[in-house]
Amino acid sequence: MQSGPSEPGGPVTQRTQSLAASDTRGxxxxxxxLKRLEQEARFLEDELEHLEKTDKSSATCNE
Structure with missing residues (x-):
């Protein structure tokens, strides 16, 4: 008896399950x-806000 696509556990079913598992991992x-990039964006926004609130550098620093 040959294993066809309609039989449970056949090669097509196994391949489909493998693709579904890799799709979930992907x-x-x-x-x-995405979560890491969102955290980095929030950090950079906080940093910019902090820099905007910081007083301008003194004349000594500008020289």
């Missing part, structure tokens, strides 16, 4: 990278 990696 989605998780993308979400993790």
């Amino acid at each position: 989605k998780h990696r993308i979400q993790a990278e």
Whole structure:
């Protein structure tokens, strides 16, 4: 008896499950990278706000 695409556990089913698992891992990696970029953007925005509130440098620093 040959294993066809309609039989459970056949090569097509295994390949589909493998692709679904790698797709989930890929989605998780993308979400993790997006979260990291959002955190970095927030950090940079906070840094810019801090710099805008800082007094201008003294005449000595400008020289």
